Amino acid sequence: xxxxxxxxxWLTHFVLIIGVLIVAFPIYIAxxxxxxxxxxxxxxxxxxxxxxxxxKNYAQALGTGARAVGAPVWLMMFNSLxxxxxxxxxxxxxxxxxxxxxxxxxxxxRMAFFWMIFITLMLPVEVRILPTYKVVADLNMLNSYPxxxxxLIASATATFLFRQVFLAVPDELTEAARIDGAGPIRFFKDIxxxxxxxNIAALFVIMFIYGWVQYLWPLLITTDxxxxxxxxxINRMIAVGEGQAEWQIIMATTMLAMLPPVLxxxxxxxLFVKGLVETEK
Amino acid sequence: MEKRVVFRQTFLPxxxxxxxxxxxxxxxxxxxxxxxxxxxxxxDAFGLSSEFIWFENFSALFAEAEYLHSLEVTALFSLAVxxxxxxxxxxxxxxxxxxxxxxxxxxxxxIWPYAVAPAVAGVLWMFLFNPSMGIVVxxxxxxxxxxxxxxxxxxxxxxxxxxxxWKQISYNFLFFLAGMQAIPKSxxxxxxxxxARPARxxxxxxxxxxxxxxxxxxxxxxxxxxFDTFGIIHxxxxxxxxxxxxxxxxxxxxxxFLGLDLGGSAAQSVVLMAIVILLTVFQFQYIERKVxx
Numbered sequence: 088x089x090x091x092x093x094x095x096x097w098l099t100h101f102v103l104i105i106g107v108l109i110v111a112f113p114i115y116i117a118x119x120x121x122x123x124x125x126x127x128x129x130x131x132x133x134x135x136x137x138x139x140x141x142x143k144n145y146a147q148a149l150g151t152g153a154r155a156v157g158a159p160v161w162l163m164m165f166n167s168l169x170x171x172x173x174x175x176x177x178x179x180x181x182x183x184x185x186x187x188x189x190x191x192x193x194x195x196x197r198m199a200f201f202w203m204i205f206i207t208l209m210l211p212v213e214v215r216i217l218p219t220y221k222v223v224a225d226l227n228m229l230n231s232y233p234x235x236x237x238x239l240i241a242s243a244t245a246t247f248l249f250r251q252v253f254l255a256v257p258d259e260l261t262e263a264a265r266i267d268g269a270g271p272i273r274f275f276k277d278i279x280x281x282x283x284x285x286n287i288a289a290l291f292v293i294m295f296i297y298g299w300v301q302y303l304w305p306l307l308i309t310t311d312x313x314x315x316x317x318x319x320x321i322n323r324m325i326a327v328g329e330g331q332a333e334w335q336i337i338m339a340t341t342m343l344a345m346l347p348p349v350l351x352x353x354x355x356x357x358l359f360v361k362g363l364v365e366t367e368k
Numbered sequence: 369m370e371k372r373v374v375f376r377q378t379f380l381p382x383x384x385x386x387x388x389x390x391x392x393x394x395x396x397x398x399x400x401x402x403x404x405x406x407x408x409x410x411x412d413a414f415g416l417s418s419e420f421i422w423f424e425n426f427s428a429l430f431a432e433a434e435y436l437h438s439l440e441v442t443a444l445f446s447l448a449v450x451x452x453x454x455x456x457x458x459x460x461x462x463x464x465x466x467x468x469x470x471x472x473x474x475x476x477x478x479i480w481p482y483a484v485a486p487a488v489a490g491v492l493w494m495f496l497f498n499p500s501m502g503i504v505v506x507x508x509x510x511x512x513x514x515x516x517x518x519x520x521x522x523x524x525x526x527x528x529x530x531x532x533x534w535k536q537i538s539y540n541f542l543f544f545l546a547g548m549q550a551i552p553k554s555x556x557x558x559x560x561x562x563x564a565r566p567a568r569x570x571x572x573x574x575x576x577x578x579x580x581x582x583x584x585x586x587x588x589x590x591x592x593x594x595f596d597t598f599g600i601i602h603x604x605x606x607x608x609x610x611x612x613x614x615x616x617x618x619x620x621x622x623x624x625f626l627g628l629d630l631g632g633s634a635a636q637s638v639v640l641m642a643i644v645i646l647l648t649v650f651q652f653q654y655i656e657r658k659v660x661x
Binding site: 095099100102103106107110111112113114116117120128129131132133135180181182184185187188189190191192193194197200203204206207208209210211213214215216217218219220221222223226237238240241242246254258261262265270271274296299300302303306307318321322325334337338341344345348349351352353356359360363364 | 459
């Protein structure tokens with residue numbers, strides 16, 4: 088700040104606090120709703136202070152789930168976790184290998200492969216819903232973990248990122264490794280992998296969130312309640328038709344669905360920001 | 369930039385590329401080519417026979433009032449989301465850039481919604497604006513305004529816009545703040561010495577220097593509103609009431625997956641692909657500019 092005027096400082100803090108409160112307001116209400124019995128929520132107005140059913144609601148959600156859906160939330164949480172970890176590990180693994188091939192080898196059609204990976208940027212799932220569904224159905228991967236994970240693990244962004252990282256590795260290292268008799272696999276494992284550790288971690292944070300918030304894809308390919316992710320579970324809990332939605336359970340599930348990725352952003356903020364900036368370059 | 373020192377194996381690089389290329393071929397190129405192919409065919413409902421009809425699916429699509437309406441809704445929605453999310457984020461970033469003590473705390477408290485799924489953002493706001501039990505609706509009624517987004521198209525649009533913009537503020541805030549912190553302090557100080565007030569400094573120095581960031585964010589926000597908000601629409605309004613929030617991505621899902629109109633849905637997919645290509649080109653334009661800056 089260039090000038091130091093007291094009223095301006097106060098105004099700045101005031102605006103920021105209002106901003107923070109507006110951002111947090113929907114979450115606060117969701118939290119309040121997750122601590123009351125359904126009867127209390129159906130009153131008008133609903134309470135604005137937390138109630139005393141917190142443990143009961145969360146235990147019911149995790150243990151048995153809502154009446155409308157035959158799967159407990161712990162299972163959905165497990166499914167979301169498998170999907171998010173599977174996608175992030177998968178993306179990082181296949182992108183590193185591809186980038187390694189493109190940077191450290193010369194072979195026919197090298198650039199053709201590079202452009203082929205690049206074009207996937209322009210083909211998000213949303214623009215090829217039906218045919219992709221059909222491929223996965225033909226491969227018998229509906230309602231399965233591979234079906235949730237594999238179609239989403241191709242990554243142009245991650246491949247570019249690792250290409251940049253590898254290009255910045257000094258050639259002297261490669262020469263030294265070669266003189267010492269290290270082959271490409273050894274070089275990759277003992278030199279490139281440790282050198283890209285922070286990039287891998289940053290990318291993992293971003294890709295974990297990407298995997299956790301997937302909605303359209305699991306919506307298409309999971310019809311078996313055993314494979315519902317948290318977001319699909321929430322959707323099914325709300326869509327009860329004529330019945331009364333169990334809002335206290337829905338809101339408890341919503342809080343649980345936000346928890347893992349939000350904790351990651353808050354506690355790994357440095358890696359998160361690094362990953363975000365790098366993947367958007 | 370190329371490596372001087374490379375390895376000489378001939379078979380290994382193909383093996384390394386294989387997983388990525390295989391996934392790309394099976395789950396990206398094959399489906400996309402199918403969409404292209406089906407968009408010029410007419411198929412009966414059982415997929416037994418098909419007929420090549422050139423661009424009839426496309427001309428039918430653009431003659432359809434519903435589709436034109438969906439285009440309009442999408443344009444309005446993405447514009448509204450981008451302006452709302454970017455204006456609020458820029459304003460907050462300007463304030464956060466001024467703070468000396470506690471800047472980190474504000475930053476943390478403002479960026480976490482990035483990790484909230486669009487579908488969850490939709491649920492949160494839908495709960496606040498639930499016509500029968502929402503707390504905001506109760507407050508609105510108290511001041512004499514009746515809210516029911518299940519019946520009123522404008523209210524439905526407002527609700528999905530707020531949900532989508534709320535989640536996107538964090539992203540924009542982060543990039544605006546980073547952009548502002550990259551502006552040399554000496555520039556601002558020089559202007560202050562010349563007697564320029566904060567508002568004037570913002571409009572004549574900070575804002576123009578942020579132009580590349582703003583342009584980049586505009587593209588990213590439009591991409592977000594086009595493609596990533598499917599969860600919000602599906603969760604909150606299902607495209608309704610009467611198509612008031614039926615954005616293109618929701619319509620392609622609805623017509624293809626629930627309506628089983630293969631040719632029409634494929635034509636819609638192809639139009640969406642064209643839009644993505646256009647937006648990607650714009651995005652790369654930004655990178656060029658950044659280099660020249």
